[in-house]
Amino acid sequence: MPKQVDHDERRRHIAEAVLRLASPEGLDRARLRDVAAEAGISLGSVQHYFRSKDEMVLYVVRHLGKRVTERILSGMCEAPGTSRVRSILMSMATEMLPLDDQRRAERRASRALTARAIDAPELIEELRQGDRWLHERVMELIEQGRRDGELRPELDPALEAVALLAMIDGLGGDLLLGVRDPGETLAAIRYHLDRLGPP
């Protein structure tokens, strides 16, 4: 009987190798043979799971998106506190920001993936779906906060979600570059979330 190989496990293993190889300047230098070497498997094995580099990159985008999403969701469930919606949004922001080595590596890889996406429609569609999911979660939270009296009733949930997610994204870029430090970054988000509450 042939050895059972967990195909999805193997694909995830290869995706992790791609993430380690992705430099902030992109994925251009990560050839399939480099990925194979990094993953410690043969080139043929990589080609068995991914027919092309584009197919591999699409998988990596989904893999990374899923990992960050799971962290955001678990952060949303665990966030304690009196002002619940704002705690959840703060915890979400913290999960998305490059504040430790793992999240820094994720952000570097994500930069490489989005750079590649600028001229690749199928990757853009994948990123768009991820963005839509996140935008809807944030919008629902803001609606809930308005209903519960935790947030100002006059807030526009859709535009607040666009503004908050863009702010987190911009601050993440500044952090990665070292243009801003973690203290300033978190203070700006906390300040912004505070203003969403009733005076």
Place this chain on the structure above:
Amino acid sequence: MPKQVDHDERRRHIAEAVLRLASPEGLDRARLRDVAAEAGISLGSVQHYFRSKDEMVLYVVRHLGKRVTERILSGMCEAPGTSRVRSILMSMATEMLPLDDQRRAERRASRALTARAIDAPELIEELRQGDRWLHERVMELIEQGRRDGELRPELDPALEAVALLAMIDGLGGDLLLGVRDPGETLAAIRYHLDRLGPP
């Protein structure tokens, strides 16, 4: 007598060639010989003005920063309207966002330059200086708006400036990727600026 060459004009000409060659994935593929070909001059001539690729990239970062800065400043002077500070900030945001071909090309090039900067301290210092300049201008405007009664007196100018610039940066990235459209982007900024005013 040797022909007079305007050295700075020549450097700017080379910088423009680099900007045209910069892809969103970086500057890796733009070798000095490619830059020479794009600028329509000899490799020796490029090497006469820039001793290394790093020196060239640093110049290009300054050149691009100066160009955007000049546009922002002229936008600041021209912005009309009753709510002056918010008009100025709106016009600044518009100048920074990739809303037309030129600004789209600038944003792509800027992505390539910042990707390179992540592991290059001297480039980071240059970007940090640019950010500091912009942050101070926005802070001054917010202080002025508070004094004039155009903006809420309880605003924290330093944190407002961090939040607004991060938001513009994040929205710019979304626009470049096509994750958000210009209408939604400008609506989010307008909505945010509106809330800075007195109720």
